[in-house]
Amino acid sequence: MTVHPAHTRVYKRGEHSNIEVPYTRVALTNGETFDRYCTEGPGSDPQVGLPPFRVGWIEDRGDTETYDGRATQLVDNGRAAIRSGAARGEWQGEKREPRRSTGGAVTQMAYARAGIVTPEMEYVALRESCDVELVRSEVAAGRAIIPANVNHPESEPMIIGRRFLVKINANIGNSAVTSSIEEEVDKLTHAITWGADTVMDLSTGDDIHTTREWIIRNSPVPIGTVPIYQALEKVNGEADRLTWEIFRDTVIEQCEQGVDYMTIHAGVLLRYVPMTARRVTGIVSRGGSIMAGWCLAHHEENFLYTHYDELCEIFAQYDVSFSLGDGLRPGSTADADDEAQLSELRTLAELTARAWEHDVQVMVEGPGHVPLHLVEENVRLQQEWCHGAPFYTLGPLATDIAPGYDHITSAIGAATIAMHGTAMLCYVTPKEHLGLPNRDDVKTGVITYKLAAHAADIAKGHPGARDWDDALSKARFEFRWRDQFALSLDPVTAEEFHDETLPADNAKTAHFCSMCGPKFCSMRISQDVRDRFGADLTPEDAALGMKEKSAEFLELGGTVYVEEDVPDRL
């Protein structure tokens, strides 16, 4: 599905014959074209899934093998499956044997450190229009990750790192109180159509395993999960009953399915838990509170921390990336940057270094709720302490007073934190704090975060980032309404809004809009200015042409404009 008739799919081809990076080409009415980064993938029949186009790349490396995977159990689909004795909506498409390393780490980081340029890296370089060596060196240094589980060969490689385009993640997933597999797959498709770079399946309800299978098999973007959610379902929602063995088994289940990155709340240490007692909003991270609850119940250290190296060994076999969860992130502006948050961040820094010893890719999760004046510091501390590992933040919300508008309160914090170096932004929908996002909320969240991420790309001076703005502004100035719509992040809404006041078809070619009306138009007057002075005429020349008027200016007390008064960089 393309969202606008002027959009077509084009491909950039690399050296590897089978590297084809999809772009969305926008055909403009003036004959020009504009290419947009595309996350939509080739499209799939949900029943069949996407072609596993990366299999050849993975096999060619000769360092993995397929094996008899872990047998699916009823409990994998939660309590409903156990009650009814069968999982609903079993995946009907091709079932592939899972693949894992024959020995060493098969991660993009391991290859990058060995100086190997993988097809995934070439793909990413084409996609970001940058030098492949930049991709390899950033991944080798841990400053960027390419989440690409060997069991998710349908995924189109993408990179998360501060030197690259700011990415956004969309959360989907059912809960104990809502929604079906079809709905979730539809949300996935909707999210990538509008530009989500990765999608997290945060299902906590029934059919978790099966829902995830449908999502991964149909996803051209990396899929992330929070395995503790499924593990909790396996013990009937009772945190106390969680064990490392149950968690480990759940992680392997998800590695074999092809989850590309997993949120692991290994930084929630027993001794940090009391630090949250005096907070305004305590612990608001679900995973964080699960582990805090477990630590308190057993009065033992977080098993994700004590078994962390085993986790690294597992992730290295599948190239699953860590998303180190900030289980103690602030849930209100009052709690921002407190002892609990920063203590956990120091532990996440230690865990980052330990994962890198295993060549496992890592990103670090961040808040949450942070007042604007503390946003920059949050990135600075994370980047310093975590050795430059990519920062992945949820918003942050710049104020707590606007439930129903938290996509906006958080977009303010998100654009700012991304400008200062956050690599990926987890979207927030209008339903945050109030309910589960529906299809429309997913779109609103994605569009809002795409514009926040792009605002950051511009502010960072990312090469070519502003070309998109310039193309749209030029179309706007030249009254190319159809081009303005086609270039919009959301062409559908832009055209609908325009047509609300001026539905007539000719209004789309009219040299005016509903703000000023036909008789007068500011854009038209400045067109006249351009016609009179020409776009090439320098202000200096034009000023000369007005020399005869200069005396008059002075009489009238006009101070003559002095070049030197203006800052050099202008």
Place this chain on the structure above:
Amino acid sequence: MTVHPAHTRVYKRGEHSNIEVPYTRVALTNGETFDRYCTEGPGSDPQVGLPPFRVGWIEDRGDTETYDGRATQLVDNGRAAIRSGAARGEWQGEKREPRRSTGGAVTQMAYARAGIVTPEMEYVALRESCDVELVRSEVAAGRAIIPANVNHPESEPMIIGRRFLVKINANIGNSAVTSSIEEEVDKLTHAITWGADTVMDLSTGDDIHTTREWIIRNSPVPIGTVPIYQALEKVNGEADRLTWEIFRDTVIEQCEQGVDYMTIHAGVLLRYVPMTARRVTGIVSRGGSIMAGWCLAHHEENFLYTHYDELCEIFAQYDVSFSLGDGLRPGSTADADDEAQLSELRTLAELTARAWEHDVQVMVEGPGHVPLHLVEENVRLQQEWCHGAPFYTLGPLATDIAPGYDHITSAIGAATIAMHGTAMLCYVTPKEHLGLPNRDDVKTGVITYKLAAHAADIAKGHPGARDWDDALSKARFEFRWRDQFALSLDPVTAEEFHDETLPADNAKTAHFCSMCGPKFCSMRISQDVRDRFGADLTPEDAALGMKEKSAEFLELGGTVYVEEDVPDRL
């Protein structure tokens, strides 16, 4: 109209018996209350208008007199009135004789400079919960303004300055292609109900004079206009035919009606016009392009600049404040901070100083479209060059690629520019660049800008600003759903969104939400943490209670938390 059953109107009383500052009191289910700044006014029958409660204050000063005002002419209501020979919807309420100075300046600035504390200043001090001397001294210094035309005695005094709460303006007004008087009055009421601090009537269509009369008589907030719009209507939309005399007459017409501040594009100088020729989006300010068009047509200097001192004399007689228009503001991120914009800003600085010589209050308008990394500089230059006069910006939009979402692209820039010292933010609605805002767009724009302004108040560390966030977050943490709604900027939407997933009435008292479901809840677990450790227990004490575990921590490679590692201010 109050927007929520838990909201009631309360009044803070000052020394003057008749100073009563309205607040919205939110009654919480735990017996506490929270008072919110209120812009809604006492409410009025549109046919009758609001009581002119400031008349006594104005008369007591003994420096103004009523007089036979300028006779209304058909042309004041535009071409339709001329065609039909009568204006539509004439104001039916009481018609008061206009009032003006008997001699000297009757501006709040003149009083402040003379060391006089006016009831308006007392009102503002109560409203801002600050010392009245701060109000007087900031107004005297020109760093803040209290827009309060002596002919708008219905208005509740408010202040615009960086030392005070960040304010927001909502634009309404009909255009050549849309809407009626009733609609515009309804938009006014809607805007102030949701929190607009001032409203600008930017009508450019028919019945301009009459529409404005209805708006002013019913407005408890200051009303701003762009008089050149009406002047242009008087010359059939032909900028070339504008004259100082027509403009002057229009300004007096509006001074007598009670307009509190007027946007004057006196900084668009003839020699700056060519500087826009090479821009991506030329001149996008309507007023700016009108004056640019006039300057080019006549090859003469802008008559607003050449007659500026006369304008100051007129404004001083009614206490009308200047909003110095940025007619050359950038209309795209590409044009931000260019020679045209900064040249005009230098002239606005000169005009600010000249207005102050007449004791006339001034604020300076700003962009527009500005990439995030240039936002802070825009405030810094304006504050330095314009001697600290209040900055009043339109957004700015942080990117151009999201028409239909420009309330968001601009809220990002607005929160940031306000954090750095902008005093008032002009809202942008979702219809920006596409059409005229309807009633719903006005609400969305106002709520979006209220949250942006509040985010800035928090970031500035404005006294008490975060209390609102803390009250709402506390309600959220304690599952006081009804309180969370009542405290929201938009209680209606917050409750609707919640009910979409959990409509049952008991869900509003339930200790869970639709995100985690009833079986497990992160908030509940952190409640357990608090119950176990107590909100008063220090982390240090709690750590002691865990001493027996510390050996284990070390065995497990847990690094003991070192206080010194954390920045002092934590």
